[in-house]
Structures are given as C-alpha cells and as structure tokens.
Amino acid sequence: MMHDSSNWLQDFKSNIYSQGGEDGIIKKALDTLPTNDKWCVEFGAWDGLHLSNTRNLIENYGYNAVAIEGNSERYNILKKNYEENKQVIGINAFVGFSESDGLDTILAGTSIPENFDFLSIDIDGNDYHAWKAMHRYAPKLVCIEFNPTIHTDIDFVQRPDPSINHGASLSALVRLGKEKNYELICVLPLNAIFIHRDFFDLFQISDNSPINLRIDTDHVTHIFAGYDGTVFLRGNSTMLWHGISLKESRCQQIPSFLRSYPGNYNLVQRMIFKLFRLFL
Template sequence: MPSSRASSRHFLNATATLIISHGYSAVLIEGDLEKFRDLQKTYADRRAVRTVNQFVGFTAADGLDTILAQTPIPRDFDFLSIDIDGNEYHVWNATSQYKPKVVCVEFNPTIPPEVSFVQPADPTVNQGSSVAALVELGRKKGYELIAVIGVNAFFVVQEFYEQFKVTDNRIETLWTNRDLVTYIFSGYDGQVFLRGCRQLPWLGLPLSESKLQAVPGFVRQYPYSRTRRLIYIALSNPLSLFPKILRELKKYTN
C-alpha cells in the first residue's frame, strides 16, 4: 500500500489508519526531508513499512512506476493514496505498471462537480484538479468512483465495484459537502453575482462581488440599450470602435 505525502496530516489520513489499526504493510513516499524524518520516526518500529524520501512526479525518472519498482510491493496492491497538493491527476495518469484495487486521490474542492479542470503538469504549480476530471481519468484506467470524503475521491477497480453496493455514483450524489465551491453567474441585465463560499479558502481572502462587475451600473439594464453599450465601449476601450467606424466610412466612400 503506497502513499505519497504520507506524513502530512498523519493521524487523519487513511494510510495511517490502515497501518496502525489494521497492520498493513506499506510504502510511504515523502519528498520533504523534514517530514520524511518525522515519517521515519513514526514508523521506526514497523518493519513492514518502507519509507522513501523522494518527490513523486509523472515522468519515467520519478513516476510511481519507477519508485515502486524498487520495492517488493505487488502489482495489484490494495490501496494507493495520492496527496501532493496539485499534480495528483498527472501522477495517477502516469502510473501504468501498477493497478491498485482502491485509489484515493485528493481533488480541489473549490471546483464545482460538473467542471472538468486539470492543472498543468508542472511540479511548481499548485492548483489541483477537479473531481470530475479524476472520474474521467479513473474510468479510462478501469476504475469507478465509490465515495467522496472531505477533499478525497475514492475509486475502486471496476471488477469490484458491485461489491460496494453503490447504487448511484454520480459526483453530485456522493459529494454532498460542497461548502468550498463559489458560484458565479449573471443576471439578464449583466450584473454579476457570487454565491456559495465566496472566498479563496487557502488564503483566507474574500471574493468581492462588486469588483467582479464587468460593466458599470448605467449599462446594466434589460433589454439592454445599444446606445449606452456603445458609450461604455467608447469610454472604456475607444480603439475597439475604430473598425466599426471604418466600416461605416467605407459605405459612404464606395
């Protein structure tokens, strides 16, 4: 049972529970040296736990296939947990030589369930991916979604899916706590609204509805006034009207 970022939130993660409460053997991968040393101390008395100090990537040099090949773990081990604050999608996507029975992947909980988003495959970027994108990837790899707990999506190999007796595995059904999602929409008159979380959770900064307005109040009306719209365009971006003016002049010169 391998886990990347195993030392993070040690007493709260599923990996620690399986090791401590159920006696699982494990491969724990941690790139940060200080956290790795803490990991070593935590499991020093457990011979069935192997710790690896390496950042997990998605290339032939640093992917899970390469790292796990240096361990005795079987190809169809029981449980894989990926929690690296960004590139989880790419790490799982790049893993082809191993097919764990259950996979737990962290997702970005600010992204609505119907949105498919994948951050760039870049270790310096920390944006995460949506649960919808992970579900799409999982199905391509032969997995089905069986649970969403907190910011983690759990998948099982399709051949074992029926054993979990999940009658409806749509994201909207399994992901019930969407408190961190912010919704943005507009009225017919062009006013922009925010609902839901309305903040950047990891920065603790609020999102301002007033600062998101694309047009000033005097333009917001329905049906919209063509005259007011043109006045606004002329004031905010006068160069954008030049092509229209040229077209009108051509009519009179031809």
C-alpha cells in the same frame, strides 16, 4: 438533496488519523474485497501521522506500507515516527508524472505487489497527472484529492507543472478513473474514492455518478452574470487555503454606469461601451 442507497459507504465515516471520514470508509471498502494483501501506499505522506489515510491501516491492521514524502523536513519526522516499524518503507521523493520520477519507477524499488490494496494521493495540485502516469501498478482502492471549490459538473485539470497548485475537479478524476478502469464509490469533502472495476459489483452501487455521490458541496463557489453584466458570487465565499473572503464587488468587469441590459443603452452608453470593449 435526497440520495439513494448508492451512498451507503457514507455510514462508515470515521476519523482516527484522517480528516473527512476516510479511515472508516477505507476500512469498510477493503473489508468488502474478497482478499487483502495488506499493502498500502501514501504520497504526500507528511510525517506519516498528520491527516494520514494509511496510518490507521498500519497501526491497527498490520499493513505494510510505502510512505512517500518529498519535503525533507517532514520526511525526517516520518522516518523517526516509523523507525521501530520495519513494515513501513519511507521514501524521500517527489512523485512526478514522467517515466523517471513517476510512482511506477519509485515503487519498482520495493517489494510491493502490482495490485496492492490501497493508494492515497494527496499532493495539492498534480494529483491527476501523478495518477494518470501510473501504468504498471493498479491498486484495488484509490483515494485521491480533488479541488472542492469546483462545481461537480466542471471538468478542470491544471497543466502538469510541479510549480502549480490548482488541482483537478471531481469530474475530471472520474473521467480519468474510467480511462484507467476505476469506478467512483464514495465522495468526501476533499477526497474521491475509487475501486478497480473488477471489484465494483461487490459494492452494489446503482448510481455512482459524481452528482449523486457528492453530498457535501459546501466548499463550491458559483459565479454567474446577470443580463445587465453584474457578476454574482454564491455558495462558498472564502478562498479555502488562504482564508480570504471573495468579494462580489471585486469581481465586476463592467463599470456600474454600463451595467444595464445592452438593448436598453442610450446613445451615450452605446458609444462608451464600444470604446470600453476596444480596450479590454
């Protein structure tokens, strides 16, 4: 698929600690802004190093940071990794989406400015809801994880529940971003990057639709049905986080002897199909 120059940020992909080229793109996006306050926030920060989207800024560009990790074991490692760096504030907390546990409340206990430079959100499920719950703080640049198995056109959001890990689609995050005055500027295999609308024109992106900016769709799974009721799987055929293959044979909803165009059913098939539908 051909893409226009709106995707110019892709040329700056590089990984120092990140996973999908985020380090290079984040730095280029921050360099495009007129000023930087050199503050960043990351939650699900893990140990502060593993696939981090902020470690490069902290280590190589002198950024102050708030690193938030809910898992106590990971947080203890994070704290040790940054014990010599007084510019990093480590917080052991799960970021929720209520007034009591949302990011606004957590950050209120720090000295970070309200429109700090960069926010990275990666909590494997409720990312959408955690971002939606932010009202006081408005970072200039946001990197947020989406579920890469969902087609770009689908608007899907899991219900707000810490016990669920379904995630949200790219389109849902784009919709939310617009509600919060953010515009999409780059899409990587697992993360979407947004800029506050006040700075969007600086990036000279003529078409920031998700279908245009998303160039890697290798993880997308497509499911559709034939006229005869056969269910087909195309695209990615592996459950990414479990490594289990998706089998087309296991997706079939209609017995093989009824997989025919309904208008071509004989009398016996019509009778059986009526009974079959009754017990679905």
